[in-house]
Amino acid sequence: MFDTLLIANRGEIACRVAATARRMGLRTVAVYSDADADARHVAACDTAVRIGGPEPRASYLRAEAIVEAARQTGAQAVHPGYGFLSENEAFAEACAQAGIVFVGPPTGAIAAMGSKSAAKTLMGKASVPLVPGYHGDNQDPAFLQEQADAMGYPVLIKASAGGGGKGMRVVTDSAAFGEALASCKRESASSFGDDKVLIERYLQKPRHIEIQVFADTHGNCVYLFERDCSVQRRHQKVIEEAPAPGMSPERRRAMGEAAVAAARAVGYVGAGTVEFIVEPDGRFYFMEMNTRLQVEHPVTEMITGHDLVEWQLRVAAGEPLPVTQEQLQIHGHAIEARIYAENPDKGFLPSVGTLTALNFPTHAAFRNGDVRVDGGVAAGDTISPYYDPMIAKLIVHGADRDQALARMIQALGATQCVGVTTNIAFLRRLAGDAAFAAADLDTGLIERRHDSLLPPPAAAPQAALALAAAAVLAAQGLESSSPRHRVVHADPWAQADGWRLGGAYRQQVQLLDAGTTRNVNLVHNQGQWHLACDDGGAEHALQWRLQGPAASGQYRLDLQLDERRLHGTVIVRGEQLQVYVDGNAHALQLHDPLRHAQDEGAEQLGGLTAPMPGKIIAINVKQGDAVKAGDALLVMEAMKMEHTIHAPGDGTVQELFYAVGDQVADGAELIALE
Structure with a gap:
């Protein structure tokens, strides 16, 4: 070693x-x-x-x-x-x-499987089922369009050297093929240094199931069962699980043996993943082989009890695999959710910024736990535009899928992140979705369940408003509604307890909730606090207590409204309040009418702005051009993905503010349209 x-x-x-x-x-x-x-x-x-x-x-x-x-x-x-x-x-x-x-594997295996086109040719010769498509070397755009037209739409364009959903587009008609092909080639060249693509028939309602294989230098090769990676957005995996729901022992064996045969065909050594696309009737087709460890490898570790990184290091040092195929067994069920800095409500656009708070379930562990977190960032770190926006992977294990799913929902509800927009709430809705719970899985699940997974913003509930108000009072020095739990000052005038001579103390906390002003009216009279949310709302007896000191603006509160008791956390960053209660997060903002009076009526600049920091890689128009609604005006690259800026309506290009190659900041005006 x-x-x-x-x-x-x-x-x-x-x-x-x-x-x-x-x-x-x-x-x-x-x-x-x-x-x-x-x-x-x-x-x-x-x-x-x-x-x-x-x-x-x-x-x-x-x-x-x-x-x-x-x-x-x-x-x-x-x-x-x-x-x-x-x-x-x-x-x-x-x-x-x-x-x-x-x-990793020998260079020959990387060469054989590193090109999707070459790998499919090799698998075809080995009689492994392939999705109909063109995997050849002719990359002339007109020729590729002919292949797609002959194949019939929809088709899938894929970067031959790619992975992770980069350089991949679904094309539904011939007219859109040229632009999609150009975009795929640019993205592939940027991410992998190779713009070669392949074209395949796009299968309807398929599942994405992959087999983990491992080989050593002594001729041993095993498969560590399968992972279902069907739940995807933008062709990138979101939730993975092992084993695949509904997988029969016979099909598991057939797919596992096919994966091992593929690995042996190229003299494979180390960890690898053979990916298959599976139709509803169970027919499976070879997609590609990833000659590396996969992002989702922890779910395999959870159900087998083996550390795949340790296997990699020992095999690389010349040691044999520690177990045989017969010794490998499946124990329970594991699910992994990828937590990204992105905005699901805006097409999953990446988000950048500094993580001012990042909290995971307190019982999470790296090894030997039912809840595991694999992460590379901590509070205070910055999510930059240069790399993939993943924050962490949350992995859970259960005796069966139902228990694992319940643990995932609970763990996501205990995960808190402030400073960037994240997909945590989306993941929790996805984990609780009826189709996902019933294992009605396919790569189009998110699009199919769009309305329930991406509902319009809902008003914050009364409990969230009450917690926010209690956090405001705690920040003013009133850590508890009860005198027994307050700090007693020698100077009575320094006591922030709401006491008034001959009358009640009243305070109104104004909060912006998705652009709507919510008024929380607080009254302290004769030793008792009351709260009424929104003008004219019912009045409720209010009690609260801060659990420990408010470290770094994080207020953990016990709260009681009338007879209902609850616990929550409020993270305060300036005027921004992130409230966590009942497993949900609510973004609120303190509103000071006097402070923001000057903002009202401020001139709003026109034009199209950058949705995130990035680099301009293509401009399709020039000053004076007439454009139609939906026209592609320019293309930005950020976090290794392309993002096209489209015209919101008909008009004329008045001015271009940047050139190809320029770096732009989030919110920068890119194009002025008249």
Whole structure:
């Protein structure tokens, strides 16, 4: 076994690998970009080496810089994580030439499976079922359009070297094919350095099921059962689970043996995933093989009890697999939810900013627990526009799917994140959705259940308003409604208890709730507090108590309204209040009419603005052009994904404020339309 491991990645996977390596007694080395100098994975390792600027092409995609970092630190092995260079044949070869162990498959296997087109050709020769499509080398746009037209729509364009939903588009008619193809090629070139694509028939209501395989250098190869990754948005996985619901032992065996055959066909070594698309009648087709560890590997670890990263390191050191196929068993059910900095209500656009608060379930553990969190960021860290916007993975285990699902709903309700927009509330609705609970799964579930999963914003309930008001009073020094639990001051005039001579104390807390003003009226009279929400609302007896000191603006409160008792947390950041109660989050804002009076009537600038920070990569119009509603005006790239800005209506381009290659800030005006 080598004694020093360099981790050629960032974020949660770098932290994950570092934890296992340190447990095994290995010295760890991190690499980092300028954007990650203070990142969690840097602190998790014994040594860290800077490898370049914030953009991936200037840092994490620089194979020569990573190999040099290994040389400098005496690292004998490199773990590539997933993404970046993890499936890069040239990087694996560079490690081999430098005498460094690449923790992954041989370069020949990466070459065979790294190209989706080549892999499908290989699988076709091996009689593995394939989805009808074109997987050849001719990349002429007109030729590809002919192939798609002949195949019939809808079709799926996929980056040949891609993964993670990048460089992938569903095209429903011939007229939209050209623009979608150009976008896929740009995104693929940016993310993978290769713009080659393939075209396939888009299957209706399919499931995405993948098989975890593992092989060693002694000729052993096993499958560690399957994962269902059908629930996706923008062709990226959102929730994964193992085992796949409804999977019969016979089909599990057939798919597992097909996956092992695929791995053996290319002389595979290490961890890999063979992905299949499965039709409702059970027919399955080979999609691709990922020659690396997958983001969703924890659910496999949960149901098998094996640490796949440890297996990777031991196999890379020449050791045999620790178990045979017959010794592998499934224990219970596991579900993983990916927590992203993104806005589900705006097409899942990524969100950037500083995490001012990040709290997970108190009973979460990395190992040997029913609730596990794999994360690469902490409170105070910044979600930047340079990398994938994942915050963490929340993984739960149960005796069966129902118990695992109940634990996931509970764990999501106990997860709190402030500073960026997240998909936590969306994930909780998804986990509680009737179709998902019934395992009625397919890759179009989110679109099919759009109205229930993405409902219009609802008004905050009375409990949330009461907690917000109690937090405001606590911030004013009134930690409790009861004198028994208050700090007693020697100076009675310093006592913030609402006492008045000969009358009642009244305070109105104005809160903005999704743009609507909500008035919370508080009255203290003869030692008793009362609350009425919204003018004319019923009055309720109010009691509250702060649980411990308010650390970093986080108020944990016990509250009673009449006979109802509840617990909640209010996180205060300036005028912003994030209220967590009953497993739900409610964003409120303190409203001071005098402070914001000058804002009213302020001139609103016209034009189209950037939905997030990013880089302009294509402009389709020029000053003076007439445009129609829905026309694609320009394309931005942010967080390794493309985002097209469309014309909201008919008009004329009055001015362009940026050029191709320019970096733009969130909210920056891009184009003025007349």
